[in-house]
Amino acid sequence: MINSENVRRKDEKADVLICPRCGNDRLIFDYARGEIICPVCGYVISERTIDRGPEWRAFTQEERERRSRIGMPLERITPEGLSTDIDWRSRDASGRELSLKRKIEMIRLRKWHIRTRMQSSIERNLTQATNELERLSSQLGLPKRIRDRALEIYRIALETGLVRGRSIESVMAAAIYAACRETRMPRTLDEIARYTRAGRKDVARCYRLLIRKSTLKMPLPNAVDFVPRIGDILKLSASTIRKAREIVRLARKKGITAGKDPSGLAAAA
Numbered sequence: 001m002i003n004s005e006n007v008r009r010k011d012e013k014a015d016v017l018i019c020p021r022c023g024n025d026r027l028i029f030d031y032a033r034g035e036i037i038c039p040v041c042g043y044v045i046s047e048r049t050i051d052r053g054p055e056w057r058a059f060t061q062e063e064r065e066r067r068s069r070i071g072m073p074l075e076r077i078t079p080e081g082l083s084t085d086i087d088w089r090s091r092d093a094s095g096r097e098l099s100l101k102r103k104i105e106m107i108r109l110r111k112w113h114i115r116t117r118m119q120s121s122i123e124r125n126l127t128q129a130t131n132e133l134e135r136l137s138s139q140l141g142l143p144k145r146i147r148d149r150a151l152e153i154y155r156i157a158l159e160t161g162l163v164r165g166r167s168i169e170s171v172m173a174a175a176i177y178a179a180c181r182e183t184r185m186p187r188t189l190d191e192i193a194r195y196t197r198a199g200r201k202d203v204a205r206c207y208r209l210l211i212r213k214s215t216l217k218m219p220l221p222n223a224v225d226f227v228p229r230i231g232d233i234l235k236l237s238a239s240t241i242r243k244a245r246e247i248v249r250l251a252r253k254k255g256i257t258a259g260k261d262p263s264g265l266a267a268a269a
Contacts, residue, residue: 019043062144086110122158125168129154132172139195140187142176150179156214166206170198174206181218186229188263223248223257226266244269 018025019038027045028037036046058064088110090103098106130151137147153175157163163171173196180187189207193200211218224245231241247269251257257265 017045019045086113125158125163126151126155129158129168129172132169133176136173136176136192136195140176140192142180142185142187146176146179146183146185149182150176153178153210153214153216156216157210160213162206162209162213167198167202169196170202170206171210173198173203174210177203177207178210178216178218181221182216184219184222184225186226186263221262223252223260223262223265223269226263227269230263230266 017027017036019027019041021043022038022041024038024040026039028039029035029049030037034047034049035044036049037044086106086109090098090106092098133147133151133154136142137150142150150172154163154172157171157175173192177187177189177192179185180192189204190200193203196203210216227241227244227248230236231244236244244266248257248265251265251269
């Protein structure tokens with residue numbers, strides 16, 4: 001345990017641990033061994049320290065948010081982005097199974113909860129759009145930040161009346177393409193339209209409508225962004241991908257890339 005004999009504090013208010021030998025305040029916490037180590041002099045300040053963190057491990061921010069069991073559940077389909085859900089498992093807070101009477105009551109409450117939360121046409125439309133977004137994102141392998149941005153763009157289109165008279169599928173595909181363009185994610189319109197029943201023509205028309213009627217500013221596509229994706233598909237080495245990037249940059253300096261398809265330039269490089 002840490003005590004006053006082997007660990008000093010820089011400031012009583014700050015409560016910062018420092019090494020008692022060299023005064024270094026950037027200590028290393030080895031949770032696997034339960035030790036606090038000074039990286040400068042190698043002194044083990046404390047051992048058998050209790051890890052008070054979660055028992056699970058996460059390697060990405062998205063995985064950490066998904067495994068966390070605290071805080072209110074986030075639902076992007078609601079107007080304010082926040083909502084709660086009644087768990088579908090018929091168990092109480094202690095994990096014990098509910099009685100038959102309580103199960104029937106929870107089914108009825110869950111049904112009315114869904115009805116009251118999705119009572120407006122906008123919320124029902126967003127629910128269908130979210131399902132379509134999850135389907136397309138799963139097939140395209142899109143990260144969470146792209147999905148969130150695509151849903152924000154779709155909500156803008158819905159609130160401005162751009163979805164009226166058009167299919168949810170084509171507008172959502174256009175929103176996904178806009179989110180990929182905005183974040184420089186190398187996805188082509190043909191690749192996104194391939195997984196929709198609307199077709200490339202309808203998706204392209206909805207995308208042009210989004211750009212024209214909204215305040216979205218799309219950056220110009222860069223062929224360099226498509227090189228790593230093509231290299232990953234073809235299983236190319238890192239040196240080959242690096243050389244292809246140099247070729248694209250050299251071609252852009254010479255001014256021979258104007259008016260050319262970025263994905264075609266990347267494939268040629």
